[in-house]
Amino acid sequence: MSTISTVYSGNLRTQATHNASGNTIITDAPTDNNGRGEAFSPSDLVCAALGSCMLTIMGIVAERNNIQLEGTTLEIKKIMAAEPRRIAEVVIGFNMPDSNTFTDKEKAILENAARTCPVALSLHPEIKQTVAFNY
Incomplete structure (x- = not known):
């Protein structure tokens, strides 16, 4: 199925x-x-999938390590290339919750989880992934 x-x-x-x-x-x-732009475009969904995957894998790792991740948000910017028309870069900014002070070890664990999520590893290497974590 x-x-x-x-x-x-x-x-x-x-x-x-x-x-x-x-x-x-x-x-x-x-x-x-040539579209109406009334919903996500397919390339928007690719970028949304990347951000959601990163945050989900961070959540899995956070639960394993008793790290409080609730309240984390992210913003995504998609940058398109013209020839050929394709996603050139995805810029993701994570805003970590103010209520939590993360240790350097916790930051490293979370950031590694995000950068190695399945979607990040599945995207073509020519698609630049620019990721920032704001603590």
Whole structure:
């Protein structure tokens, strides 16, 4: 059985369904590529997947090491290249919770977890991943 089923709805829009849960995601082509830009573009989802994967793996490591990670947020900026049109760089800024003082060891554990998440390791090496941690 497949993990995801996707249908083209027309007008450069798709709807993907996660088969196990039934959750759906709609994508639109961005306005700078003939689309309406009314939803995530497919390349936006790649960037969102990278950030979510990093934070999820950090969460797994935090639970194992009794590190409080709740309240951590991140901001993502996608930078596109023109020729060929592709993601050139993903800039991610983590904002760690003010309520926690992290030791140098904890910072190293969390940052390594983020940088070695499955999505980060799956992206083409030409896609620059710029990651900053704000403690």
